Structure formats: C-alpha cells, structure tokens
Amino acid sequence: MSRLRIQIGDLSKTFREGGREVPAVSRVSLDILDKEFVALVGPSGCGKSTILNMIGGLIAPSDGQVLIDGSAVRDVPRQVGYVFQKDTVFPWRTVTRNIALGLEYRGVAGPEQERRVAEAIRLAGLSGFEEAFPATLSGGMRQRVALMRTLIVEPEILLMDEPFGALDTHTKLGLHAELLALWEAKHQTVVFVTHDLSEAITLADRIVVLTRRPGKIKLIHEVKLPRPRDVIKLRETDEYAQEYSQIWRVLGEEFAEHAP
Amino acid sequence: MNEKLKINFWRLAILVVGVGAWEWLTGIKAVSKIPGLYFIDPFFISRPSKIVERFFYLNSDKVRLTLWQMLLSTVESTFIGFFVGVSTGFVAGLVLGRNDRLARIFEPYIIAFNSLPRIALVPLVTMIFGFGLLAKVVLAWMIVFFIVFFNTFQGARSVDPDLIHSARFLGAREGQIMRTVIIPSALAWTFASLTPSISFALIGVVIGEFIGGESGGGIGYLIISSLGTLNSADMMVSLIVLAITGIVMALGIKQVEMRLLRWRPEYQPKG
Numbered sequence: 032m033s034r035l036r037i038q039i040g041d042l043s044k045t046f047r048e049g050g051r052e053v054p055a056v057s058r059v060s061l062d063i064l065d066k067e068f069v070a071l072v073g074p075s076g077c078g079k080s081t082i083l084n085m086i087g088g089l090i091a092p093s094d095g096q097v098l099i100d101g102s103a104v105r106d107v108p109r110q111v112g113y114v115f116q117k118d119t120v121f122p123w124r125t126v127t128r129n130i131a132l133g134l135e136y137r138g139v140a141g142p143e144q145e146r147r148v149a150e151a152i153r154l155a156g157l158s159g160f161e162e163a164f165p166a167t168l169s170g171g172m173r174q175r176v177a178l179m180r181t182l183i184v185e186p187e188i189l190l191m192d193e194p195f196g197a198l199d200t201h202t203k204l205g206l207h208a209e210l211l212a213l214w215e216a217k218h219q220t221v222v223f224v225t226h227d228l229s230e231a232i233t234l235a236d237r238i239v240v241l242t243r244r245p246g247k248i249k250l251i252h253e254v255k256l257p258r259p260r261d262v263i264k265l266r267e268t269d270e271y272a273q274e275y276s277q278i279w280r281v282l283g284e285e286f287a288e289h290a291p
Numbered sequence: 292m293n294e295k296l297k298i299n300f301w302r303l304a305i306l307v308v309g310v311g312a313w314e315w316l317t318g319i320k321a322v323s324k325i326p327g328l329y330f331i332d333p334f335f336i337s338r339p340s341k342i343v344e345r346f347f348y349l350n351s352d353k354v355r356l357t358l359w360q361m362l363l364s365t366v367e368s369t370f371i372g373f374f375v376g377v378s379t380g381f382v383a384g385l386v387l388g389r390n391d392r393l394a395r396i397f398e399p400y401i402i403a404f405n406s407l408p409r410i411a412l413v414p415l416v417t418m419i420f421g422f423g424l425l426a427k428v429v430l431a432w433m434i435v436f437f438i439v440f441f442n443t444f445q446g447a448r449s450v451d452p453d454l455i456h457s458a459r460f461l462g463a464r465e466g467q468i469m470r471t472v473i474i475p476s477a478l479a480w481t482f483a484s485l486t487p488s489i490s491f492a493l494i495g496v497v498i499g500e501f502i503g504g505e506s507g508g509g510i511g512y513l514i515i516s517s518l519g520t521l522n523s524a525d526m527m528v529s530l531i532v533l534a535i536t537g538i539v540m541a542l543g544i545k546q547v548e549m550r551l552l553r554w555r556p557e558y559q560p561k562g
Contacts, residue, residue: 089456107459119457123475123554132471133461164554177457184461 036188036220037063037086041095043245044081054245055081058095061239061248066218070231070238072278074285078246079224080116080192086222087113087190099188112186112219116193120165120173120180126152127161129176133184151179154213171202175209182213189219195230207233207262215259228282232274233262240282250281314339337524342531345524349513356508362532365496365509368424369540372431373492379432380439381481387440388447389473405437409495413502422506427499431492438488439481446480447473482551489544493537510536 044056056078063069071079084090086097088104088111097104099111120129130151134144152161155175165173174194181189195203211234214221225231231238232254240250256270265271316322316331323332330336349358387394413430420426450473458472500511510529517525552558 087460107456109462111460113457113460115453115457117453119451119453121454121472121475123479132458132463135471136458136462136464136467164559166554166556166559180461 033064033066035062036065036067036100037061037222038098038101039063039082039086039095040098042082042085042092042097043094044078044085044090045093056085057245057247059241059246059248060095061251063220063222065220068214068221068223068234068236070223070225070235071241072225072228072231072238072282073241073246073249074243075226076244077241077285078244079226079241082246083190083192083222083224087111108188110187112181112184112189114174114177114181114189114191114194116196118165118170118173118177118197120176122165125162125164126157126168126176129165130180130183132180137184147183151183155179155209169202171198171206174198174206178206178210178213182217185217187219189221191221191223193225194223196225196227203230204262210234211260211262228275228278229266232256232271232278233260233265238278240278240285243285249285250278252278310339333523334521335523337527341524342527345522346528349525349528356505358513358528358532361508361510361513362536364424364507365493365500365511365533366536366540368427368496368499368509369431369489369492371424372428372495373435373489375428376432376435376492377439377481377485377488380436381443381477383436384440384443384445384481385447385474385477388444388477394444401437401440405441409434410498413498416499417502422503424507426503427496427507427509430499431495434491434495435488438484438491442480442484443477446477449480450476479552479555482548485544485548486541489540490537493533493540497533 039059039061042056042059043054045052045054047053059082061069071082073079081090085092086099086104088107091105099108121132124132127148131144131148134140134147139147152158155178157172157175157179160168160172165176168176174197178194195206198206207230221234223231223234235254238250238252238254239248240252241247242249252274254274256265256268256274313336317333317336317338323329333341346358348354351357387397409430412433416429416433417426420429454472454476455468458468463471496509497511497514500507500509501515503509503512505512505516510533513529514526517523517529549558
C-alpha cells in the first residue's frame with residue numbers, strides 16, 4: 032500500500048463576482064496516493080481547475096484544506112510541478128533557454144545544466160529546434176517544451192490543467208504516449224484535469240467525476256486497464272469501451288442536465 | 292516591369308519632375324509676378340542649384356562652424372537625450388507599473404506634466420540649463436521619457452500572471468521572477484517605443500537649438516540664423532540634411548528594435 036501524498040479535506044471555494052457569491056467547488060474530499068495518476072473530469076465550469084489551483088497553492092480555499100505530505104498548502108509547494116492549459120512558454124527565450132529555466136532558478140549551471148537540457152530536448156523529440164523561438168513552433172511542440180521544462184526539475188507531484196486541450200487529436204495522442212513513457216520512468220504523482228473522458232481513461236489510474244458547478248465529487252472510478260498502455264491500440268479494446276461506457280453513464284448526465 | 296520597379300520608377304519620376312520644376316520656375320522672373328505666386332522666387336524658396344552650392348560652401352573652411360560640425364552636435368544631443376530618456380522612462384515605468392499604490396499617487400502629476408505642451412517649457416529649460424548641450428538634451432529627454440514611460444508602464448502591468456506562476460512553480464524567487472519574467476515582458480513594450488522615441492528626441496533637440504544660439508550650435512541653430520539673414524538656401528540645406536538624418540536614425544533604431552524583438556511572431560521572417 033502506497034503512502035498518502037495529497038489529502039484534500041472538505042475543500043470549498045466561493046468566488047465573488049460583482050457582489051454575488053458564486054460557489055465553484057463544494058466540499059470535495061479526496062486522498063491521492065504516492066505515484067498515483069488521478070484524472071479530474073467534469074463539464075466545463077465545474078471547478079476542476081479551481082481544485083487544481085488550490086492544490087498548487089495558487090488560490091486559497093474558502094473552506095477546508097489541502098495537505099501535501101502532511102503539511103497544509105499555503106504557497107506554491109516545492110515538490111510540485113504545474114503544466115498550464117495556456118501556453119506559458121516564455122516567448123523571448125529559445126527552446127533551450129526555456130527548458131533550462133528551472134535549473135537556472137535552482138542554481139544548476141554549466142556542463143550539468145547543458146547535459147540535462149540536452150537530454151530533455153532529446154526525450155521531447157525537439158532536436159534541431161534548440162535555438163528556435165516559440166513563435167516558430169507548433170502548438171504541440173510548445174506544449175512539449177512546457178512539459179519538459181516542468182519535468183527537468185524532477186517534481187514528485189505533477190499538476191496538469193488540460194495541458195493538451197488546445198491540440199488536435201493526432202498531436203494529442205502523440206503527447207499521451209510521450210507523457211505515459213515519461214511517467215513510467217519516474218512515476219510522479221499526477222493530478223490531471225480534463226474534460227475529455229477518453230484522455231482520462233488512457234492516462235489515469237483513477238478518474239474523479241465532478242458535477243456541474245458547484246463541483247462536487249459524483250463518482251470515483253478505478254481504471255483497470257493494464258500498464259504500460261498503448262494509447263492507439265487501447266482504444267480498440269473491449270475493456271476500454273467498457274470503462275468508457277461505465278463512466279459516461281454518470282458523466283453524460285452532467286452534460287445533459289440543464290443543457291442549453 | 293514588376294511592381295517594385297514600377298513604384299521605384301514613379302518615386303524617382305516625382306523627384307526629378309519636382310526638383311526640375313523648382314529649378315526651372317524659380318529661374319523665370321515673371322512667375323513670381325503672378326498674383327498669389329510671389330513665393331516662387333529664389334528669395335523665398337531658393338533654387339536646387341543654389342542649395343547644392345551652399346551645401347558645399349557650408350562644408351568648406353570658409354565658415355567658422357561647418358555643416359558637418361553642426362550636424363554632429365545635433366546628432367550627439369539627440370542620442371544622449373534618447374538614451375537618458377529611454378533608461379529613465381524604463382525604470383520609472385517598471386517601478387510604477389509594478390507598484391499600484393505608487394502609480395496611483397503619481398498619476399495626477401504625470402498626467403498634468405504630460406498634458407503640458409513640451410515646447411512651452413523650452414524657455415524655462417533654457418533659463419535653468421543655459422544655452423549649451425545640456426538644455427537640448429533635457430528637452431529631448433522630457434519628450435522621450437514619457438513615451439517610454441507610458442509604454443513600459445503598460446508592459447509592466449500586462450505581464451501574464453500565468454507566466455509568473457509558472458516561474459514560481461519552477462522554483463523562481465522574487466528577484467528571479469523580476470529578472471526573467473517581468474523585465475523581459477516590459478522590455479518588449481519598451482523596445483516597441485524606440486523608433487518613435489528617436490524621432491521625438493530629434494524634435495526636442497531642434498527646438499532647443501532654435502533658442503540655444505551659437506553656443507548650443509546644431510542644425511536648429513543654422514535654421515534660425517538663416518532666418519536672421521533671410522538666407523533661404525541655407526535653410527533648405529538644413530532641412531534636407533535634417534530629413535536625411537531623421538530617416539537614417541529611425542531606420543537604424545528600427546533595425547535594433549527588430550533584432551531585440553526577433554522572438555516576436557510579427558518579426559519572424561516570412562515564408
């Protein structure tokens with residue numbers, strides 16, 4: 032039995048919008064184990080990104096708390112890496128200098144920095160683009176830079192907020208395969224937010240389905256597909272189809288209810 | 292003929308016809324007698340041949356201060372005013388852009404000072420800083436400072452908070468966030484203001500030279516002293532030299548700007 036890594040206890044968040052109180056997350060409790068890959072799934076506006084931001088210390092909970100390794104999250108925790116949905120690659124830095132950022136901040140310089148950056152560029156399949164500026168790269172390549180930039184400092188916990196949301200299906204599948212390969216090597220604890228159910232089934236050990244706003248946990252589903260997974264072949268299997276329909280029965284209600 | 296060649300042909304044609312007509316019409320005495328056309332007279336608008344002649348005369352050792360020396364003085368003051376203006380404008384924009392309280396305290400003063408036509412300050416600046424280089428630099432600085440200040444201020448305010456967050460997750464401390472996120476973001480806006488700044492610096496300097504007199508020197512002084520002697524040829528020489536200088540400086544700074552902002556999508560080579 033793995034140890035507890037992230038404990039989310041009775042977590043709520045209410046935003047103030049023009050004098051009105053808008054509840055975004057309502058009493059969410061969830062324990063995440065070390066080395067576990069958890070996906071948060073739900074319709075847009077269900078507060079899944081808000082939960083992720085509270086785990087990452089970017090916003091403070093209105094009620095309840097998040098514990099990482101037993102201590103309450105206040106600021107950005109040291110052991111956490113975060114991949115944003117939005118493109119957060121620094122446009123004025125080349126690929127190499129973007130990936131080197133974390134090492135630079137931590138004072139890792141010289142040949143050690145060069146070696147690790149070169150390794151990361153190779154792993155991300157970005158060879159030949161070392162000196163390219165982000166403006167010349169495709170969306171998929173930029174997101175690879177963002178991913179490697181996060182992974183190079185070897186975070187034990189990885190928070191990902193719809194990191195592949197803006198990409199086309201083909202690019203997405205490629206990045207799923209890469210992410211899984213990287214994860215098999217290091218086994219970080221991952222919390223992955225998405226509205227794409229197939230993405231969640233492909234990647235995660237456990238899927239947490241949230242209700243429409245204010246987000247509450249509707250279902251926690253264990254994905255029983257064996258690892259390592261082949262992101263392409265997986266989709267043809269009956270097991271995948273079963274997992275999908277089991278969750279969709281619940282998640283579909285959320286999409287259907289009050290649909291415009 | 293391709294499009295580019297056609298355009299260049301017409302540009303050249305306009306120049307040749309324009310200069311030719313100028314030379315020809317000012318040579319006919321009768322033209323200036325036509326009512327309303329009195330100014331078509333070498334006395335007022337000089338003549339191209341006369342301008343070329345004066346250009347060489349003004350560069351010869353027959354004059355105490357050559358045209359070249361005057362130009363150097365103007366260019367020197369422009370660059371000093373430009374650099375001082377850009378650096379102080381950048382620092383002020385960055386500090387106020389990242390500090391809401393300071394920005395709110397200074398806001399009315401900045402608006403008031405910026406609304407004042409800079410040209411109205413020329414006599415005061417001359418009184419305080421004298422007739423030399425310093426007054427010209429101060430005038431250029433006063434204009435450039437605000438252009439760069441407002442741009443940098445805007446840039447420092449519009450730093451993407453997610454870039455700051457991602458730096459923080461990568462382990463950046465406050466100082467490192469300033470150095471690797473906020474300053475580069477703001478600089479992008481500062482750099483975009485460099486080309487207008489150099490042109491405005493030149494305006495400030497020339498105005499300063501109008502008042503500065505001989506000790507200040509410069510092309511502006513040459514223009515004003517030509518007015519004193521009613522010498523339109525010298526005035527035309529000055530204007531043409533000033534125009535060329537302005538173009539060369541703006542193009543040069545544009546090159547620097549493109550080099551500094553080469554990472555931006557709009558500066559990527561096409562194709």
